[in-house]
Amino acid sequence: MQNDSNNFARYPSLKGRVVVVTGGATGIGQSIVAHFARQGSRVAFLDIQDEPARALAAALAAEGCPTPQYIHCDLTDLAALKSAVEQVLSTHNTIDVLVNNAANDQRHSIEEVTLEYWDRSIATNLRPQFFAIQAVIPAMRAAGRGSIVNMSSIAWIIPNTNQPLYVTAKAAIVGLTRTFAHELGPHNIRVNAVLPGAIATERQKQLWYTPEYLAEIHQRQALKRQIDPAEVARLVLFLAADDSSAITNQSYIVDAGFV
Numbered sequence: 180m181q182n183d184s185n186n187f188a189r190y191p192s193l194k195g196r197v198v199v200v201t202g203g204a205t206g207i208g209q210s211i212v213a214h215f216a217r218q219g220s221r222v223a224f225l226d227i228q229d230e231p232a233r234a235l236a237a238a239l240a241a242e243g244c245p246t247p248q249y250i251h252c253d254l255t256d257l258a259a260l261k262s263a264v265e266q267v268l269s270t271h272n273t274i275d276v277l278v279n280n281a282a283n284d285q286r287h288s289i290e291e292v293t294l295e296y297w298d299r300s301i302a303t304n305l306r307p308q309f310f311a312i313q314a315v316i317p318a319m320r321a322a323g324r325g326s327i328v329n330m331s332s333i334a335w336i337i338p339n340t341n342q343p344l345y346v347t348a349k350a351a352i353v354g355l356t357r358t359f360a361h362e363l364g365p366h367n368i369r370v371n372a373v374l375p376g377a378i379a380t381e382r383q384k385q386l387w388y389t390p391e392y393l394a395e396i397h398q399r400q401a402l403k404r405q406i407d408p409a410e411v412a413r414l415v416l417f418l419a420a421d422d423s424s425a426i427t428n429q430s431y432i433v434d435a436g437f438v
Contacts, residue, residue: 182242184217187413192421194219197271199264201225201254201311202281204232206380210408211278211415216244218416223267225252254281254307264314274318276419279308279329286341297344304348312359325368326419329356331430333376336438353430360428369427371418376434379405401436
């Protein structure tokens, strides 16, 4: 896990802030957790991947960062999600930032989608975002501030094929972001979305990054290179920090000019 934080911006407003990240054990989520921890934030992250989650927390503690709080949580279990948020509150008394990151971009055809598959996909890719926000609202209202960052995707803009439910959920997240921005704006709670493109996570490299797929990506991108998860995480930092205090109701694309 590369630490290049000395080369990029530091946000004094993030030091000591309590940050909750869903799906923080691997991929983009792992980078988000690491970047907040290196800013001095008190990070709690939810996941079901115990081994990489614990390794991440230990590695960041060894760097001298505040040790992230890992909570094993299946986000499709709404009672477990609510309990996890309550656990964070019992430890830190508040929540300043929520990053709704968890998702599963499993490929699938239209024909293979059953009602059960539909429900499982929505329960993974959309439903937790709504209910995680619902769970943190009381603490943010009490504090008189908050920043919520919802991870969408450019998949619905392209639009991608071979994953229609994932694309549907990622489009819905933009709508969810916009309505929550107006619902929560009177309480000084900001809500924005980040739409990554083709990000070179380990999962993507292992499952999809064939030479042919990479060539197609680079042909369509304005910047002819891979995008690192850290380049997404640094945008999330900005949207969480007070530097973006007047920014809400917006969707930001990180895709090297793909769309």
